[in-house]
Amino acid sequence: VTAQVLAWESHPEFAVKRDTRSFSDLDHIVRVLADADAATNRWRDKARIRFNHKVHLVPEGIPVPPGHPEFHEGRTLKKLACQDCHVPDAAGEAMQPVRFDAHCAPCHRLEFSFAQAPGGPLPHGDPALAKAVLRQRLTDYVLAHPEVLHEQTAEPSILPTVPPKAPAELQQKAADADAARWKWVESQLKELCGRIQEPSPLLVDPSAGQSPTAPGRRIQTGCAYCHQIRESDAGNWSVLTPNIPQRWMPMARFSHRSHAMVACQKCHYDSGQGQEPLVPDRSSDTADLMMPGIQVCRECHTVSGRNSHPGSAASRCVDCHRYHGRSHDRIRSWTGIQGENE
Ligand code: HEC
Numbered sequence: 505v506t507a508q509v510l511a512w513e514s515h516p517e518f519a520v521k522r523d524t525r526s527f528s529d530l531d532h533i534v535r536v537l538a539d540a541d542a543a544t545n546r547w548r549d550k551a552r553i554r555f556n557h558k559v560h561l562v563p564e565g566i567p568v569p570p571g572h573p574e575f576h577e578g579r580t581l582k583k584l585a586c587q588d589c590h591v592p593d594a595a596g597e598a599m600q601p602v603r604f605d606a607h608c609a610p611c612h613r614l615e616f617s618f619a620q621a622p623g624g625p626l627p628h629g630d631p632a633l634a635k636a637v638l639r640q641r642l643t644d645y646v647l648a649h650p651e652v653l654h655e656q657t658a659e660p661s662i663l664p665t666v667p668p669k670a671p672a673e674l675q676q677k678a679a680d681a682d683a684a685r686w687k688w689v690e691s692q693l694k695e696l697c698g699r700i701q702e703p704s705p706l707l708v709d710p711s712a713g714q715s716p717t718a719p720g721r722r723i724q725t726g727c728a729y730c731h732q733i734r735e736s737d738a739g740n741w742s743v744l745t746p747n748i749p750q751r752w753m754p755m756a757r758f759s760h761r762s763h764a765m766v767a768c769q770k771c772h773y774d775s776g777q778g779q780e781p782l783v784p785d786r787s788s789d790t791a792d793l794m795m796p797g798i799q800v801c802r803e804c805h806t807v808s809g810r811n812s813h814p815g816s817a818a819s820r821c822v823d824c825h826r827y828h829g830r831s832h833d834r835i836r837s838w839t840g841i842q843g844e845n846e
């Protein structure tokens with residue numbers, strides 16, 4: 505919108521809800537957050553993370569795995585609420601970023617049933633760190649179980665009695681053993697890293713009639729279950745930065761605390777433009793966008809320019825736009841997006 509906004513009554517629709525065809529401005533901040541969808545002329549969230557609100561918000565609850573604090577024998581369902589993942593910041597304004605460790609890990613532990621690298625969940629984040637932890641575990645394992653080397657080379661594991669060795673020969677033997685361990689660790693590591701990347705479904709399926717605690721029925725969640733993976737070579741991979749926006753309306757201020765009396769879905773709703781209306785508990789695609797349009801605000805923020813007009817919530821420009829002289833870069837930094845999502 506290039507035209508000046510003179511009054512709340514003639515205020516334009518918020519960028520993220522405008523018809524994408526009316527966007528000639530290639531430099532508008534909304535492009536940092538979303539992609540224009542030619543089929544619907546709507547904006548689509550371009551965060552590179554797989555998340556499905558609908559699956560997690562089923563009214564009867566979602567199964568929790570063994571090891572979850574609320575798990576008990578048999579079938580355990582947990583009813584998730586919006587507030588389980590979305591918590592306002594200390595000022596009560598924007599929602600804090602969703603965090604894997606706090607909001608996903610209780611159910612999606614990065615635990616892989618690798619018999620030769622035991623030790624619980626892997627650290628989440630930098631793949632190089634997960635790899636380093638695995639390498640350490642494999643090294644510990646081969647030191648405690650030297651017999652795995654013989655299994656691999658098919659050498660007899662009980663050697664015949666040999667005559668005493670000269671020191672040089674002993675040194676050579678130690679070096680050979682180190683090399684053999686190193687070779688074993690690296691080959692195992694390569695295989696396990698391949699398995700860590702794979703998307704593997706949660707192995708908790710109460711409807712299949714199997715006990716979730718039965719051996720072998722441990723959760724396996726590869727990085728690719730939630731992430732887009734970039735692989736440079738086998739065993740060396742990185743995930744694309746998820747770039748989940750921290751602010752969807754960075755050019756205005758908003759306070760979730762001041763609206764605690766309003767249900768989330770009253771604002772986080774999309775009319776669907778002739779299609780099914782969309783609310784979070786019916787959204788099955790990360791790309792779905794459910795930000796409020798201006799008509800919702802107008803139900804309460806009715807009269808322009810008054811701060812305490814009876815019956816109208818604050819509607820002066822400064823009630824919603826506090827910052828002046830903001831540079832494009834500054835606004836951009838509030839979105840929390842790093843680089844371009846190619
Ligand atoms: C299990 C965690 C979880 C729960 C529960 C959850 N969300 Fe989310 N929500 C996320 C994640 C992760 C994202 C970022 C990825 C995305 O956009 O889907 C997100 C993004 C959003 C967004 C911003 C993007 C958009 O689609 O407009 C809104 C709004 C939102 N959630 C509202 C809700 C509401 C309302 C509820 C309750 C009905 C809810 N969420 C429940 C995890 C959750």
Ligand code: HEC
Nearest residue numbers: 554555556559566567568582602607608611612706729730
């Ligand atoms: C209370 C447990 C629980 C929490 C918390 C949870 N999940 Fe899930 N999630 C599940 C279960 C169970 C399924 C399998 C549901 C099914 O297939 O019906 C699942 C499915 C998924 C799927 C596959 C969905 C699809 O489209 O098939 C993704 C991706 C996912 N979760 C990501 C996340 C992320 C990201 C978070 C944190 C923001 C999260 N989950 C938090 C239990 C949980």
Ligand code: HEC
Nearest residue numbers: 602603604605608612629630631725726727729730743746
């Ligand atoms: C169940 C879903 C899920 C799985 C499985 C998962 N992640 Fe994530 N990951 C997330 C979510 C959600 C975020 C964004 C929130 C955060 O940073 O905690 C994220 C963020 C990240 C980031 C960015 C962190 C940052 O500071 O920007 C990296 C890197 C990452 N994950 C790596 C991995 C690797 C490597 C694996 C596999 C070993 C993995 N993830 C498995 C859900 C998942």
Ligand code: HEC
Nearest residue numbers: 586590598599750751752753754758763766767768771796
């Ligand atoms: C009165 C309308 C309204 C209500 C009610 C509301 N929100 Fe929002 N929400 C907004 C607006 C406006 C934004 C954009 C704010 C911004 O970017 O500064 C937003 C942003 C968000 C975001 C994206 C992160 C961010 O801060 O931009 C999430 C997630 C979210 N809301 C979740 C919720 C949940 C969960 C509830 C219920 C507990 C809720 N909202 C209630 C209007 C509302």
Ligand code: HEC
Nearest residue numbers: 505509510511512518519753754755756805819820821824
């Ligand atoms: C009740 C709250 C509210 C009031 C009052 C309000 N605005 Fe806004 N305004 C918003 C929100 C929310 C956005 C969307 C911000 C975004 O997309 O980052 C916005 C966006 C804008 C934009 C950017 C439009 C675009 O996308 O290019 C301008 C310019 C603007 N407002 C000017 C004004 C002026 C001038 C006034 C006073 C006459 C005013 N606003 C009053 C909430 C308000």
Ligand code: HEC
Nearest residue numbers: 757758759762766771796800801803804816817818823824
């Ligand atoms: C159900 C009524 C209602 C709806 C809908 C509503 N508001 Fe409000 N809003 C209020 C009330 C009440 C206050 C607090 C009293 C006041 O400041 O006048 C308020 C305060 C605010 C404030 C000042 C925040 C503060 O406390 O400092 C902003 C900014 C704001 N609203 C923006 C919005 C936007 C943007 C929307 C639409 C997405 C919206 N509101 C929708 C009732 C509503």
